[in-house]
Amino acid sequence: MIRDSKAFIMGLIMLLAFMGIYAYMMSPSFGDGRNGLEFADDIFNSISKGSAQAVIHGEVKNAEKWIGNTIEVELTCKDEEQAARWADALNKVDGAEVKVNQTNLSLKTDFGKLLANISEDCIAMYDNKGDVVQAKYNTDPRDATNRWYSITKAIGKDLEKKEQFKESIYLATYQKKVIEPAYNYYGVETKFVKDNKGTMTFLLLFYLFYTLWYGFAIYYLCVGFGITMNKAAKKSEA
Numbered sequence: 001m002i003r004d005s006k007a008f009i010m011g012l013i014m015l016l017a018f019m020g021i022y023a024y025m026m027s028p029s030f031g032d033g034r035n036g037l038e039f040a041d042d043i044f045n046s047i048s049k050g051s052a053q054a055v056i057h058g059e060v061k062n063a064e065k066w067i068g069n070t071i072e073v074e075l076t077c078k079d080e081e082q083a084a085r086w087a088d089a090l091n092k093v094d095g096a097e098v099k100v101n102q103t104n105l106s107l108k109t110d111f112g113k114l115l116a117n118i119s120e121d122c123i124a125m126y127d128n129k130g131d132v133v134q135a136k137y138n139t140d141p142r143d144a145t146n147r148w149y150s151i152t153k154a155i156g157k158d159l160e161k162k163e164q165f166k167e168s169i170y171l172a173t174y175q176k177k178v179i180e181p182a183y184n185y186y187g188v189e190t191k192f193v194k195d196n197k198g199t200m201t202f203l204l205l206f207y208l209f210y211t212l213w214y215g216f217a218i219y220y221l222c223v224g225f226g227i228t229m230n231k232a233a234k235k236s237e238a
């Protein structure tokens with residue numbers, strides 16, 4: 001039963017307006033068939049990619065310090081096909097010595113040159129130049145990048161066994177700062193906050209305003225139905 005018609009009407013109008021805006025947000029009206037949430041998600045992903053760019057390029061530069069450091073590792077693959085695929089990738093590294101025996105793979109290479117080759121591929125992926133990586137390895141660029149992730153993970157484990165902890169620890173850092181972003185951000189447009197201040201400000205303010213709008217709509221509806229919260233009276237002391 002409605003006890004406060006004015007508050008109820010106010011809440012109903014606000015809720016209907018909220019639902020109308022929500023329906024528009026869910027419609028494919030924001031370019032390329034995207035709805036509002038997909039548009040906002042793409043914007044934030046692009047801004048995130050732009051923010052990560054300096055980190056990736058900085059780590060690629062840091063990897064150069066390992067040039068001249070030789071590593072020798074023994075890798076175990078799940079099958080002969082994987083061993084052949086890993087060997088094909090590793091043979092692209094300048095000066096690498098790769099030997100395959102069924103599912104076992106032996107690698108001797110300059111650690112810095114190995115990272116330089118991977119960095120070259122990752123930068124191409126980060127710049128959305130997957131065709132460059134595809135031409136180099138004759139496979140899907142995401143598959144090629146994921147292959148490097150698996151190879152470096154296996155190399156890191158063997159380096160740990162050999163107690164070459166400096167190399168293994170750095171390799172784990174390199175994976176997180178270079179290989180993973182290159183894979184995850186592939187296909188995402190790079191944008192920077194400084195170039196999208198207006199859009200970012202609007203999205204953040206809209207989210208705040210829209211959330212408060214819904215809250216007040218529910219509040220006025222509750223008042224209209226007489227649902228209120230009152231502070232409980234204190235019991236008198238005996």
